[in-house]
Amino acid sequence: MLERSELAENALQALHDEDYDRPFNPQNLNHTTMIFMGDREQVSLNGDWNFCVDLLDTGLRQKWFAMEPAAPEDRDEPWDYDPYMGETVPVPSCWQMLKEKWYFFEGSAWYTRAVDFSPKPGKRTFLRVGAAQYDCKVFLNGAFIGNHYGGSTPFFAELTDQLKDGRNWLMLCVNNVRTTDRVPMRNTDWFNYGGVYREVSLVETPESLIRDFFIYLDPESRNNALRVHVEAEGADTATVSIPELGIKENIPLTDGKGESVIEAGPILWSPDKPKLYDVTVMAGQDRVNDRVGFRTIVRKGRELLLNGKPLWLRGISVHEDDAKLGKVVTEDDLRRRYADAKEMGCNFVRLAHYPHHERAVELADEAGLLVWAEIPVYWAIDFANPATERDARNQLMELIRRDRNRASVVIWSVGNENADTDARLAFMKGLAETARAEDPTRLIAAACLVNHAKLKIEDRLAAHLDIIGINEYYGWYDEDFSELPKILANSRPDRPVVISETGADADITEKGPKAGLFSEDYQAEVYERQISTLRDLDFVKGMSPWILYDFRTERRQGIFQRGFNRKGLVAADKVTRKKSFAVLQEFYRAVAAEEVEEWEKQ
Numbered sequence: 001m002l003e004r005s006e007l008a009e010n011a012l013q014a015l016h017d018e019d020y021d022r023p024f025n026p027q028n029l030n031h032t033t034m035i036f037m038g039d040r041e042q043v044s045l046n047g048d049w050n051f052c053v054d055l056l057d058t059g060l061r062q063k064w065f066a067m068e069p070a071a072p073e074d075r076d077e078p079w080d081y082d083p084y085m086g087e088t089v090p091v092p093s094c095w096q097m098l099k100e101k102w103y104f105f106e107g108s109a110w111y112t113r114a115v116d117f118s119p120k121p122g123k124r125t126f127l128r129v130g131a132a133q134y135d136c137k138v139f140l141n142g143a144f145i146g147n148h149y150g151g152s153t154p155f156f157a158e159l160t161d162q163l164k165d166g167r168n169w170l171m172l173c174v175n176n177v178r179t180t181d182r183v184p185m186r187n188t189d190w191f192n193y194g195g196v197y198r199e200v201s202l203v204e205t206p207e208s209l210i211r212d213f214f215i216y217l218d219p220e221s222r223n224n225a226l227r228v229h230v231e232a233e234g235a236d237t238a239t240v241s242i243p244e245l246g247i248k249e250n251i252p253l254t255d256g257k258g259e260s261v262i263e264a265g266p267i268l269w270s271p272d273k274p275k276l277y278d279v280t281v282m283a284g285q286d287r288v289n290d291r292v293g294f295r296t297i298v299r300k301g302r303e304l305l306l307n308g309k310p311l312w313l314r315g316i317s318v319h320e321d322d323a324k325l326g327k328v329v330t331e332d333d334l335r336r337r338y339a340d341a342k343e344m345g346c347n348f349v350r351l352a353h354y355p356h357h358e359r360a361v362e363l364a365d366e367a368g369l370l371v372w373a374e375i376p377v378y379w380a381i382d383f384a385n386p387a388t389e390r391d392a393r394n395q396l397m398e399l400i401r402r403d404r405n406r407a408s409v410v411i412w413s414v415g416n417e418n419a420d421t422d423a424r425l426a427f428m429k430g431l432a433e434t435a436r437a438e439d440p441t442r443l444i445a446a447a448c449l450v451n452h453a454k455l456k457i458e459d460r461l462a463a464h465l466d467i468i469g470i471n472e473y474y475g476w477y478d479e480d481f482s483e484l485p486k487i488l489a490n491s492r493p494d495r496p497v498v499i500s501e502t503g504a505d506a507d508i509t510e511k512g513p514k515a516g517l518f519s520e521d522y523q524a525e526v527y528e529r530q531i532s533t534l535r536d537l538d539f540v541k542g543m544s545p546w547i548l549y550d551f552r553t554e555r556r557q558g559i560f561q562r563g564f565n566r567k568g569l570v571a572a573d574k575v576t577r578k579k580s581f582a583v584l585q586e587f588y589r590a591v592a593a594e595e596v597e598e599w600e601k602q
């Protein structure tokens with residue numbers, strides 16, 4: 001009889017092990033292992049990776065990652081998977097978009113590739129994954145490095161001590177199963193894509209390392225002081241420079257952390273003038289650059305003030321969704337998105353319902369669009385589960401750490417339409433507190449609940465927010481428009497309300513109806529009625545109707561939907577505009593013109 005390896009022995013035992021995931025789920029790759037990116041050089045690991053879907057999690061049970069590369073004729077035992085050869089897929093991608101038979105696949109999938117590398121003395125190496133949906137386990141040369149939870153935020157793994165000189169094998173096991181402990185939970189109105197759908201790279205740094213850097217116009221100042229926070233390893237001073245403002249400031253670090261307030265009078269960033277400054281940070285041998293705008297956003301009673309001026313948010317919601325690429329985002333796609341929003345007259349976008357690609361907010365900074373950014377605490381969430389709360393908080397922290405130097409982002413939203421239970425209140429109030437503690441320069445919001453029987457905003461979370469988001473669908477799910485002003489009047493909100501969603505579906509394909517529900521005319525009529533109702537409500541400080549483009553979703557299978565939510569003002573091709581685009585455009589242009597008139601009067 002042939003000798004069998006330890007692996008083969010394990011494979012037999014593993015048939016009966018239902019706890020196989022536990023050793024691979026420490027969630028140790030999280031906000032604490034992030035590094036500040038700035039514009040660090042990266043070695044791209046995009047491109048073809050060996051790929052295999054794994055419905056039964058056989059790979060984790062049998063420890064596929066521990067199989068040494070060997071030619072088929074040299075193997076001692078039968079393998080159930082060939083990580084080192086076989087079918088490849090491109091990274092980034094969503095597997096649903098690659099083959100029809102993977103369209104509804106929910107489970108684990110393995111990505112493997114060779115990384116040829118020569119470590120340099122005095123350097124550290126990190127793996128960066130822009131996003132993988134949802135659990136991503138990292139293995140290098142047969143060893144488990146760690147895993148990350150959360151489908152839309154980046155994560156880092158330090159590989160310095162594990163990388164060999166020469167050929168290395170990197171494996172990612174990505175699982176997109178919808179489970180009761182994840183965020184979001186099992187039920188959403190967007191497609192559950194899977195895979196490594198944002199860029200993957202290696203980042204080399206010196207021994208000293210800038211972990212975190214946050215710079216902002218001090219809200220306590222009279223627009224004449226910048227506050228800086230730096231975290232760095234292996235250095236006792238950091239130097240922050242902004243040449244255009246004549247700033248070069250040394251900041252002493254104690255236990256790797258330092259703060260400073262620097263006098264400065266920057267030109268303020270605003271949608272009309274999105275001024276950005278080049279900022280450089282050095283600590284030890286490490287150096288990062290960023291482009292940063294400075295502005296203030298404040299809530300005063302029911303008012304929103306941007307740089308001290310009243311603000312009305314002329315917005316539109318967007319999903320990260322593409323008919324061909326799924327959740328993969330390209331630069332062109334983002335530029336078209338913002339060109340469309342600007343043409344519509346927007347000064348604001350809601351990036352629903354999860355953290356979008358970091359380029360989305362970098363480009364918003366450049367384009368002068370204000371951003372509502374959010375985490376997917378959406379509908380039902382297991383609010384009583386401490387592990388779920390940890391995951392949600394971690395996603396929030398990762399989002400904030402990634403984007404808090406982006407002037408465009410003015411709102412962190414902590415949830416969307418969640419039932420008002422005690423557990424939810426504690427969970428989401430905690431998220432609001434975390435966001436405030438991490439970042440004193442933005443407003444906190446959530447899409448809150450309306451009691452339709454009492455015609456009243458009834459949500460205990462509202463007291464802990466700066467902005468009450470309301471998703472209302474009068475003209476679509478709800479018929480009687482006269483209720484809308486009543487809701488707002490009965491609620492007498494003491495803080496600004498933003499209509500975070502409203503809209504109606506329109507199928508403008510040849511299969512779509514010519515009149516009534518799902519027709520283009522009906523959608524335009526809903527927009528007209530919404531606008532005429534909302535324009536007179538003085539505590540409504542903006543809106544982000546649902547949604548710029550039609551998007552894919554499993555739960556919409558009606559004859560006019562066919563797998564898409566068709567509330568877009570533009571069809572899923574992202575080109576064909578529906579009539580309501582012009583309706584909203586006319587309104588936004590009028591609001592913008594009134595605003596200019598007001599300013600001129602002052």
Ligand code: GCB
Pocket residue numbers: 189353416417471501546565567
């Ligand atoms: C909502 C949800 C959003 C849905 C939308 C709809 O309230 O927040 O995710 O897609 O309604 O179309 O029903």
